[in-house]
Amino acid sequence: MSAIQLNAEFNGIDALKNACREHAIQNAFEFKTLRSSHNRYEIVCKAEDCHWRLYATSVKDSTIFCIRCLQAHSCFGLQHDGNQGATSTFLAEYLSEKLNDQPSYRPIDIIRDIKRDLGVQITYSKAFRAKETAIAKINGSHEASYQMLPEYCEGIESKNPGSIASLEWTSERRFKRIFVCYSASAEGFAYCRPLLGLDGTHLMSRYQGILLAATAVDATGSLFPLSHAVVDAENDDNWSWFLALLRQVISQHASSFLNPGTLTFLSDRQKGLLDGVQNHFPDSPHAYCLRHLEDNFHKAFKHPKLKSLLWKAARATTQEEFDQAIENMNGIDPRAGPWLLSHANPEHWAELYFKGRRYARILPSP
Numbered sequence: 001m002s003a004i005q006l007n008a009e010f011n012g013i014d015a016l017k018n019a020c021r022e023h024a025i026q027n028a029f030e031f032k033t034l035r036s037s038h039n040r041y042e043i044v045c046k047a048e049d050c051h052w053r054l055y056a057t058s059v060k061d062s063t064i065f066c067i068r069c070l071q072a073h074s075c076f077g078l079q080h081d082g083n084q085g086a087t088s089t090f091l092a093e094y095l096s097e098k099l100n101d102q103p104s105y106r107p108i109d110i111i112r113d114i115k116r117d118l119g120v121q122i123t124y125s126k127a128f129r130a131k132e133t134a135i136a137k138i139n140g141s142h143e144a145s146y147q148m149l150p151e152y153c154e155g156i157e158s159k160n161p162g163s164i165a166s167l168e169w170t171s172e173r174r175f176k177r178i179f180v181c182y183s184a185s186a187e188g189f190a191y192c193r194p195l196l197g198l199d200g201t202h203l204m205s206r207y208q209g210i211l212l213a214a215t216a217v218d219a220t221g222s223l224f225p226l227s228h229a230v231v232d233a234e235n236d237d238n239w240s241w242f243l244a245l246l247r248q249v250i251s252q253h254a255s256s257f258l259n260p261g262t263l264t265f266l267s268d269r270q271k272g273l274l275d276g277v278q279n280h281f282p283d284s285p286h287a288y289c290l291r292h293l294e295d296n297f298h299k300a301f302k303h304p305k306l307k308s309l310l311w312k313a314a315r316a317t318t319q320e321e322f323d324q325a326i327e328n329m330n331g332i333d334p335r336a337g338p339w340l341l342s343h344a345n346p347e348h349w350a351e352l353y354f355k356g357r358r359y360a361r362i363l364p365s366p
Contacts, residue, residue: 021085028077047075091130181227190254192216239272264356268292285356
């Protein structure tokens with residue numbers, strides 16, 4: 001970027017404006033615009049009776065702007081630590097290189113660094129807007145990304161044969177949900193353990209939404225991502241849609257897992273999941289995540305010993321052991337055992353009653 005001096009040239013009026021803002025920040029003054037057009041740009045110092053003035057015009061038959069007149073200051077500069085030249089657009093340009101290297105750069109850190117480096121105090125909202133603008137410049141905007149989804153899905157299925165990328169819109173042509181399963185993941189799943197975890201989590205981007213995921217366990221015990229989806233809410237309809245597409249994937253690439261009692265599902269007790277698995281995979285055992293059940297149990301009954309008794313009941317291999325664990329719960333709180341058995345059927349979490357391969361031993365290759 002050229003320095004602000006007489007006869008300095010800039011590649012376009014935007015480059016000139018940005019240089020003027022940086023110059024004003026470095027020299028602790030503010031300016032106001034008298035004229036700004038496709039071929040002229042004129043600004044003056046905002047201080048009363050100050051003579052500073054910059055006048056630039058475009059070079060004929062080009063986009064270049066040249067400073068034709070530059071007068072000196074006759075004021076003492078700003079008496080406060082803000083500066084109107086530090087706009088969110090200017091700051092986005094200033095921060096873009098650092099954000100490109102460090103996407104997790106926080107607004108609170110931006111405020112601190114701008115104060116240290118430029119001597120300007122900015123608000124949290126301006127720091128946030130500057131970060132959003134810079135990220136959009138680096139990665140593109142969220143809006144543009146959503147508009148590219150149809151082409152993205154077509155590319156997945158055409159360039160990666162065997163993949164499934166299903167995109168749905170609302171009647172107003174707004175994004176509703178997307179499901180993605182790459183062929184490599186689908187083919188690899190056939191060699192994983194017969195265990196599939198289902199879960200959803202909130203997205204923290206501007207448009208939020210819910211990420212649904214189906215994750216398997218490979219032969220080494222590592223997590224193996226099978227498919228994922230982005231939906232507007234974690235509800236019955238979206239889980240049913242997700243599981244219908246998931247069954248299509250498994251039918252094509254790991255059909256032996258659909259034999260009765262072979263594939264075990266693991267999830268929390270979210271209602272949409274309970275009904276969805278039963279409807280789309282009626283022959284597959286459905287295990288509850290004991291961590292989720294433990295959290296819910298502890299919310300209802302705060303006694304610390306109840307959690308260890310829950311795990312004893314889950315690991316029990318005889319009726320006597322199971323009944324003893326429930327009886328010990330009732331000894332601490334008479335409501336604990338009845339609450340547990342009524343809220344979560346032991347067929348879904350207790351080793352004694354579970355009908356599937358709870359520990360997902362490795363099956364022979366298909």
